[in-house]
Structure formats: C-alpha cells, structure tokens
Amino acid sequence: MDSVIMEAKILVFIILQLELFLFSNLVLGAHSNGGSWELLKKSIGISSMHIQLLQNERIITFDRTDAGPSNLTLPKGRKCPKISGRRDCYVHAVELDMMNNLNVRPLTVLSDTWCSSGSLLPDGKLVQSGGYGNGEKVVRTLEPCPTCDWKEDYKGLISPRWYASNQVLPGGNIIVVGGRFQFSYEFIPKSSKPEDHRLYTLPFLKETRYSSQIPNNLYPFTHLSTDGNLFIFANNRGILLDYVKNKVVKTYPTMPGEVARNYPSTGSSVLLPLDLSTKTTPEAEVFICGGTHPESFNKAKAGIFLEATKTCGRLRITAANPKWEMEEMPISRVLGDMIMLPTGDVLIINGAANGSAGWWYARVPVYNPVIYRPAEAATANRFEVLKAATIPRLYHSTAHLLSDGRVLVAGSNPNHNYNFTVPFPTELSVEAFSPPYLTSGKPRPSISSVKPGMNLAYKQKFSVEFQVKVRQLGKFYLTMVAPSFTTHSFSMNQRLLLLAVNRVRRMSSGSYAVEGDAPASAAVAPPGYYQLFVVYEGVPSVGKWVHIK
Structure with a gap:
C-alpha cells in the first residue's frame, strides 16, 4: 500500500512539473x-x-x-x-x-x-x-x-x-x-x-x-x-x-x-x-x-x-x-x-x-x-x-x-x-x-590574427585582424573575458573588459585590422589567460586566447 501511495505522489509531482514546464515554454519563452x-x-x-x-x-x-x-x-x-x-x-x-x-x-x-x-x-x-x-x-x-x-x-x-x-x-x-x-x-x-x-x-x-x-x-x-x-x-x-x-x-x-x-x-x-x-x-x-x-x-x-x-x-x-x-x-x-x-x-x-x-x-x-x-x-x-x-x-x-x-x-x-x-x-x-x-542569422565576424601575437603586456597596443561578410563595416568592439571557476551558482574570477579601440583600416584582402589597447594594470586585468572577442553588431566572433602579464 505504501508503495502505491509513493507512486501516486511521484505521478502527481511529475504532472505538476510538466504543467510548469509547459507554462514556461508557452508564456515566458514565447x-x-x-x-x-x-x-x-x-x-x-x-x-x-x-x-x-x-x-x-x-x-x-x-x-x-x-x-x-x-x-x-x-x-x-x-x-x-x-x-x-x-x-x-x-x-x-x-x-x-x-x-x-x-x-x-x-x-x-x-x-x-x-x-x-x-x-x-x-x-x-x-x-x-x-x-x-x-x-x-x-x-x-x-x-x-x-x-x-x-x-x-x-x-x-x-x-x-x-x-x-x-x-x-x-x-x-x-x-x-x-x-x-x-x-x-x-x-x-x-x-x-x-x-x-x-x-x-x-x-x-x-x-x-x-x-x-x-x-x-x-x-x-x-x-x-x-x-x-x-x-x-x-x-x-x-x-x-x-x-x-x-x-x-x-x-x-x-x-x-x-x-x-x-x-x-x-x-x-x-x-x-x-x-x-x-x-x-x-x-x-x-x-x-x-x-x-x-x-x-x-x-x-x-x-x-x-x-x-x-x-x-x-x-x-x-x-x-x-x-x-x-x-x-x-x-x-x-x-x-x-x-x-x-x-x-x-x-x-x-x-x-x-x-x-x-x-x-x-x-x-x-x-x-x-x-x-x-x-x-x-x-x-x-x-x-x-x-x-x-x-x-x-x-x-x-x-x-x-x-x-x-x-x-x-x-x-x-x-x-x-x-x-x-x-x-x-x-x-x-x-x-x-x-x-x-541564432539571429546576422553576419558573424572571425578573427584572422592577433599581432604581435598571443602574449600581451599591460598598456601595449596590439592589432586584431578580422573578417565579416558585409558591404560596409558597422558597429563593432573588442572584449576580453577571463574564464571562471564555477560552482554553487558563483563564477569565481569572471571578468569582462571592453577594450579601447584607436583606429580601424580595411586590408587589401578585404578583412579589417583594428588597433586596440591592452588593459593598463593588473588591478584591472589580473595576469593570465583571457578569451579575446570581436563583437560585430551584437554578434561575437569565436574567441582567441591571449595572455597578459
């Protein structure tokens, strides 16, 4: 009898969760x-x-x-x-x-x-x-x-x-x-x-x-x-x-x-x-x-x-x-x-x-x-x-x-x-x-190279070459993200930097080269590895790893 009662409770629980899931999909996620x-x-x-x-x-x-x-x-x-x-x-x-x-x-x-x-x-x-x-x-x-x-x-x-x-x-x-x-x-x-x-x-x-x-x-x-x-x-x-x-x-x-x-x-x-x-x-x-x-x-x-x-x-x-x-x-x-x-x-x-x-x-x-x-x-x-x-x-x-x-x-x-x-x-x-x-269908940029290379120094100017399939270049920016250690709903060391951009030029290959400034200090960007992204009209590239010290 106890097993029957337990099975009934589980069934009721599952039905309630299904209802909540359907509500979530139909109302909140429309x-x-x-x-x-x-x-x-x-x-x-x-x-x-x-x-x-x-x-x-x-x-x-x-x-x-x-x-x-x-x-x-x-x-x-x-x-x-x-x-x-x-x-x-x-x-x-x-x-x-x-x-x-x-x-x-x-x-x-x-x-x-x-x-x-x-x-x-x-x-x-x-x-x-x-x-x-x-x-x-x-x-x-x-x-x-x-x-x-x-x-x-x-x-x-x-x-x-x-x-x-x-x-x-x-x-x-x-x-x-x-x-x-x-x-x-x-x-x-x-x-x-x-x-x-x-x-x-x-x-x-x-x-x-x-x-x-x-x-x-x-x-x-x-x-x-x-x-x-x-x-x-x-x-x-x-x-x-x-x-x-x-x-x-x-x-x-x-x-x-x-x-x-x-x-x-x-x-x-x-x-x-x-x-x-x-x-x-x-x-x-x-x-x-x-x-x-x-x-x-x-x-x-x-x-x-x-x-x-x-x-x-x-x-x-x-x-x-x-x-x-x-x-x-x-x-x-x-x-x-x-x-x-x-x-x-x-x-x-x-x-x-x-x-x-x-x-x-x-x-x-x-x-x-x-x-x-x-x-x-x-x-x-x-x-x-x-x-x-x-x-x-x-x-x-x-x-x-x-x-x-x-x-x-x-x-x-x-x-x-x-x-x-x-x-x-x-x-x-x-x-x-x-x-x-x-999933927006918008053009996605791709990073071709980072110069002088992966290793950056504080306050250093560096160049990012990227490609994007558009006739005329729109709004873009550079970000650096520190990878986090995540547990119990807290991502330790997570950090995102919006970098300064000095100038951009179109290359003969059709790609673009943008000059950016590396972070100025270790208090702003602790030393280590970061994912570097080009974000074009709200769509990020695949990140490239860079290292700063």
Missing part, C-alpha cells in the same frame, strides 16, 4: 529568437559540481569523492586509489575535450573536493582549494597538458576551507576567503613570503550570518575592484577590503529587501563589464540577482518551500557615495548561474523558483534562461526571457562560457548519492545553450 539548446553528451559519467575551462579548450569538471560510486570506472590498468580507507575504482573528475566531441579523459583525485573553490594561475595552471573531510586543507593543481593529472598538497591551506571563495589578485596569487565557520582569509599558493603563512581574521563574515547555528553566508561573492582592493559580499552587505593591510576601507549600504543572497539562500553575482574605452582605470559595478528569504533553508527542511526572490541590485563600488539600484527579473530564481557573455550582457541560467540550496530543498525548476543587458538605458528593456530547457538544473548544477560563444550547462545532483529514481535525479548530461546572437 520569443522568435530565444536562443537554442543542444544535448552534447547524455552522460559524462560524473555530475558536474565544479567546472573550469582551460586555455587548451579542455573543460575540467568534478564532483566529490565521498558520495560513493559514480557512473564511470577508472581505465583498465590504472591502479584504484585508496580513499577514506577503501579502494575506489570510480572516477570523480574528468577532462572534456571541447575540440574532440567532448572526449572524456578520467582524472584521479584522492581528497574530497565537495564544495571547494578554484582559480587559474597566470601560467594557466588550475589551482583548486579546500573541500570536505580529508580535502578541507588540500590545495590541488592541474597543468593543462594531454596527460597531466591532479597533484595534491594536503598541507596547502592553514585553515579548513569548505564553501570558500577564491579570487586571483594583481600579483598573480590567489586569496581564499571564508568557508564553513572560517571567518578569515589566506593566500595560495604558499611561497617563501611570510604573508603567505599568516591567517587574516575577517569579522565581517561572522557579522553577516543570519544565525549562529547556520553560517548562512557561505561562498561569499568576491570581486577584484579596479583600485586593487577586494569587494566581498555576504547575504545583504558588502565591504571593500585592503587584503594586504587587513583593513576594511569602505562599508557599503545594506542591500534592500529581506533577502539573503549567499549559500544556502544562493543568489549569484557578477562584476559588470569594465569599460576601458575612455578610462585606463574604469568604474567598477557589481550586479547581484536572486536568492531567497533567510529562513528558506530551515523551512525547506520542514517541507515548506518558500518562493525565491525576483530582485536584483546594482552597486557602483568605486563611487564616492554608492547606492543600490534595485530591479526585478521576470522569474523568481534561487540557485541560478550568472554568466558574462562576450557581448557584455549577462545570462542568468539554471536554478529553481522555490526552496533553497541543499539536498532535496529546491522545487519548481526554472527552465528559461534570462538575458540581462546592463547597457540598456530603460530598465524595462534590460531583461528578456529566452528559450526553455528540458532538463531541470538545480542544486550543484554549473554553467560556463565557451570560446565559440555558447554556454556549457551541466550537473544537478540534489541527492546524497547517485540516485536516478527520485523526482529530480542525479544529472550526468552536458548541454550547450546558444544565446540569441548565435
């Missing part, structure tokens, strides 16, 4: 050009909790090592490592070759990466920190090469870092901020410098908790300001931190509304495009969207799933008297990812309309991505609802910009183990969403 979806791979064997694109066009993605068997075993002949006292022959991290049909290369990770953080070093090496259990103090590194695998330093951190955030700094090192019951920050990789072996207290992280029992500001939002200081946001408040002197140099107004924005209330945040076309040191503006009531997590544990918020806020963090400018998304959203597109627009994707982060705590998947155009003068014209997906992407889903302008979407694992029989099963598939600029 656009002639709302982009398109493509299933790239039905299963990569693991669920993508963390994701990073490398400059060799390989995606590194992984989940955790303590959740039991994945759906992918180690290749024959590879020794099964010992994890938590047992032999584990299952794969928990993979490399996806974006240039070769998403070919899956298994990687070996021994420490638990659950809810960890990451960044790219200036040389392109992936540095990944913290996690759970035996991974809480581990710093892992992965070099971008066809045969490289994880290297793990179990004493890489001073404090345990579970649910911490990373940010690349102007010096090329990385600051690691917060974590569960960790009200401090430190720097990695450790060097011989004394400051790398110190722990810096940050009371702000304790002050912004909604409850002493639940550290409701995990994965704080961090953005490097153009003055070299670090913006940190937790729940509804932000500060500007001089991390060298361990001094708060600015305290920002409280964000309006009774909404928490950080895990487990889980909104998302981006640094809006830095406009270098008129200033070498531009203004910096943060945009934060989504989240839910501070008690949503506790309510969800009791079976009550509160509606998420529609609100967003913009804050010019470099202004003398910064004030929040509040707006509303078309759809309520928690657990959404915010991805900077090459055009300078923001894609809001994945997530749910009710509940919070945590196992089984999200309900009513939001299938429709939304685009936000920050440069639009009229607030009413900034948001647009796009074509709906068919796969729900809830807790532990991810998204990442690809060099071809698409957005890779993966993951969703609201279960303790790999469970495929619950209403929201563990998701192993990988999709690509093509924003409207790829």
Whole structure:
C-alpha cells in the first residue's frame, strides 16, 4: 500500500512539473529568437559540481569523492586509489575535450573536493582549494597538458576551507576567503613570503550570518575592484577590503529587501563589464540577482518551500557615495548561474523558483534562461526571457562560457548519492545553450590574427585582424573575458573588459585590422589567460586566447 501511495505522489509531482514546464515554454519563452539548446553528451559519467575551462579548450569538471560510486570506472590498468580507507575504482573528475566531441579523459583525485573553490594561475595552471573531510586543507593543481593529472598538497591551506571563495589578485596569487565557520582569509599558493603563512581574521563574515547555528553566508561573492582592493559580499552587505593591510576601507549600504543572497539562500553575482574605452582605470559595478528569504533553508527542511526572490541590485563600488539600484527579473530564481557573455550582457541560467540550496530543498525548476543587458538605458528593456530547457538544473548544477560563444550547462545532483529514481535525479548530461546572437542569422565576424601575437603586456597596443561578410563595416568592439571557476551558482574570477579601440583600416584582402589597447594594470586585468572577442553588431566572433602579464 505504501508503495502505491509513493507512486501516486511521484505521478502527481511529475504532472505538476510538466504543467510548469509547459507554462514556461508557452508564456515566458514565447520569443522568435530565444536562443537554442543542444544535448552534447547524455552522460559524462560524473555530475558536474565544479567546472573550469582551460586555455587548451579542455573543460575540467568534478564532483566529490565521498558520495560513493559514480557512473564511470577508472581505465583498465590504472591502479584504484585508496580513499577514506577503501579502494575506489570510480572516477570523480574528468577532462572534456571541447575540440574532440567532448572526449572524456578520467582524472584521479584522492581528497574530497565537495564544495571547494578554484582559480587559474597566470601560467594557466588550475589551482583548486579546500573541500570536505580529508580535502578541507588540500590545495590541488592541474597543468593543462594531454596527460597531466591532479597533484595534491594536503598541507596547502592553514585553515579548513569548505564553501570558500577564491579570487586571483594583481600579483598573480590567489586569496581564499571564508568557508564553513572560517571567518578569515589566506593566500595560495604558499611561497617563501611570510604573508603567505599568516591567517587574516575577517569579522565581517561572522557579522553577516543570519544565525549562529547556520553560517548562512557561505561562498561569499568576491570581486577584484579596479583600485586593487577586494569587494566581498555576504547575504545583504558588502565591504571593500585592503587584503594586504587587513583593513576594511569602505562599508557599503545594506542591500534592500529581506533577502539573503549567499549559500544556502544562493543568489549569484557578477562584476559588470569594465569599460576601458575612455578610462585606463574604469568604474567598477557589481550586479547581484536572486536568492531567497533567510529562513528558506530551515523551512525547506520542514517541507515548506518558500518562493525565491525576483530582485536584483546594482552597486557602483568605486563611487564616492554608492547606492543600490534595485530591479526585478521576470522569474523568481534561487540557485541560478550568472554568466558574462562576450557581448557584455549577462545570462542568468539554471536554478529553481522555490526552496533553497541543499539536498532535496529546491522545487519548481526554472527552465528559461534570462538575458540581462546592463547597457540598456530603460530598465524595462534590460531583461528578456529566452528559450526553455528540458532538463531541470538545480542544486550543484554549473554553467560556463565557451570560446565559440555558447554556454556549457551541466550537473544537478540534489541527492546524497547517485540516485536516478527520485523526482529530480542525479544529472550526468552536458548541454550547450546558444544565446540569441548565435541564432539571429546576422553576419558573424572571425578573427584572422592577433599581432604581435598571443602574449600581451599591460598598456601595449596590439592589432586584431578580422573578417565579416558585409558591404560596409558597422558597429563593432573588442572584449576580453577571463574564464571562471564555477560552482554553487558563483563564477569565481569572471571578468569582462571592453577594450579601447584607436583606429580601424580595411586590408587589401578585404578583412579589417583594428588597433586596440591592452588593459593598463593588473588591478584591472589580473595576469593570465583571457578569451579575446570581436563583437560585430551584437554578434561575437569565436574567441582567441591571449595572455597578459
């Protein structure tokens, strides 16, 4: 009898989700050009909790090592490592070759990466920190090469870092901020410098908790300001931190509304495009969207799933008297990812309309991505609802910009183990969403060359040669995008620069050469790899990798 009742409940649940999906498609997504979806791979064997694109066009993605068997075993002949006292022959991290049909290369990770953080070093090496259990103090590194695998330093951190955030700094090192019951920050990789072996207290992280029992500001939002200081946001408040002197140099107004924005209330945040076309040191503006009531997590544990918020806020963090400018998304959203597109627009994707982060705590998947155009003068014209997906992407889903302008979407694992029989099963598939600029039919530019080459220096003038099939050249601009480490609805180190353009000339070949200025300082553009795009009449080229130091 109990099984019959359970089956009936599941049937009712599925019907409700179908109705919501149809409503999403017919009402919210009724656009002639709302982009398109493509299933790239039905299963990569693991669920993508963390994701990073490398400059060799390989995606590194992984989940955790303590959740039991994945759906992918180690290749024959590879020794099964010992994890938590047992032999584990299952794969928990993979490399996806974006240039070769998403070919899956298994990687070996021994420490638990659950809810960890990451960044790219200036040389392109992936540095990944913290996690759970035996991974809480581990710093892992992965070099971008066809045969490289994880290297793990179990004493890489001073404090345990579970649910911490990373940010690349102007010096090329990385600051690691917060974590569960960790009200401090430190720097990695450790060097011989004394400051790398110190722990810096940050009371702000304790002050912004909604409850002493639940550290409701995990994965704080961090953005490097153009003055070299670090913006940190937790729940509804932000500060500007001089991390060298361990001094708060600015305290920002409280964000309006009774909404928490950080895990487990889980909104998302981006640094809006830095406009270098008129200033070498531009203004910096943060945009934060989504989240839910501070008690949503506790309510969800009791079976009550509160509606998420529609609100967003913009804050010019470099202004003398910064004030929040509040707006509303078309759809309520928690657990959404915010991805900077090459055009300078923001894609809001994945997530749910009710509940919070945590196992089984999200309900009513939001299938429709939304685009936000920050440069639009009229607030009413900034948001647009796009074509709906068919796969729900809830807790532990991810998204990442690809060099071809698409957005890779993966993951969703609201279960303790790999469970495929619950209403929201563990998701192993990988999709690509093509924003409207790829389905508009407009001419798309292509970059022929970058001179003097891939390696740029600060303040350097360089030339980009590109082709576009038009009779007369229209409006275009150059952007540089820093690839992000994405997990738990926050894309760490994500950054978009609108470059200054000096002149353009038509070549005898029919292509165009445009002279641009490289960013002026490491505070504006931390050293490392970036994707360079030409955007013509709103359509970006395929990105070319450049390196600045």
